[in-house]
Amino acid sequence: xxxIRYADAELPTAHGPFRLVxxxxxxxxQSEAPNVEEHMAIVRGDVAxxxxxxxxxxxxxxxxxxxxxxxxxxxEQLDAALARIAAEGTGLVVYLRQEGRGIGLGNKVRAYAxxxxxxxxxxxxxxxxxxxxxxxxxxxxxxxxxxxVRSIRLMTNNPLKIAGLRAAGVNxxxxxxxxxxxxxxxxxxxxxxxxxMGHHPDQPGQLSALSTARARKS
Numbered sequence: 608x609x610x611i612r613y614a615d616a617e618l619p620t621a622h623g624p625f626r627l628v629x630x631x632x633x634x635x636x637q638s639e640a641p642n643v644e645e646h647m648a649i650v651r652g653d654v655a656x657x658x659x660x661x662x663x664x665x666x667x668x669x670x671x672x673x674x675x676x677x678x679x680x681x682x683e684q685l686d687a688a689l690a691r692i693a694a695e696g697t698g699l700v701v702y703l704r705q706e707g708r709g710i711g712l713g714n715k716v717r718a719y720a721x722x723x724x725x726x727x728x729x730x731x732x733x734x735x736x737x738x739x740x741x742x743x744x745x746x747x748x749x750x751x752x753x754x755x756v757r758s759i760r761l762m763t764n765n766p767l768k769i770a771g772l773r774a775a776g777v778n779x780x781x782x783x784x785x786x787x788x789x790x791x792x793x794x795x796x797x798x799x800x801x802x803x804m805g806h807h808p809d810q811p812g813q814l815s816a817l818s819t820a821r822a823r824k825s
Contacts, residue, residue: 623693663685761782
């Protein structure tokens with residue numbers, strides 16, 4: 608896939624002003640269809656030519672970010688990344704439309720049904736015929752290259768994400784821990800990510816205030 612910059616504008620957010628840069632596949636650049644897949648960079652400050660730029664590469668999670676699902680920590684991770692970038696004054700979130708670690712919304716919900724029957728997140732993906740993590744990182748590499756970001760400090764707990772970005776040509780200078788807490792509904796899921804997917808443990812066990820409040824309402 609060859610990405611091109613399609614739209615670019617400033618917007619106010621709960622974390623202050625950010626610049627939103629939207630990317631499309633070059634083949635869809637002239638399409639006005641509403642369902643064309645679009646990826647984004649959410650940028651604070653001047654990142655062009657930057658080294659050791661604070662960065663989060665984040666995959667879409669409609670269930671968490673839109674309807675407030677408590678089964679994962681994606682919404683909290685996105686909020687925490689934006690808050691951290693806002694506090695530093697410069698950085699970006701590369702937001703990729705890769706729902707369900709790359710399997711799509713419908714298959715993600717099918718995987719949830721299997722999890723409700725006792726499978727964990729890895730077992731569910733494998734049972735549906737997918738990899739445990741089917742995401743690709745050449746998309747993020749293309750966006751970072753377009754923005755002329757030379758190297759990044761990556762907010763992540765996932766060593767496979769670091770490896771995937773480096774394989775795609777991204778200079779990941781360092782990793783910053785990005786655990787945001789857990790609740791009663793996602794604690795087992797996060798444990799599987801540490802145990803089966805190799806996520807760095809750092810400090811995973813603390814209940815975040817937001818996660819706790821959301822869990823109490825469920």
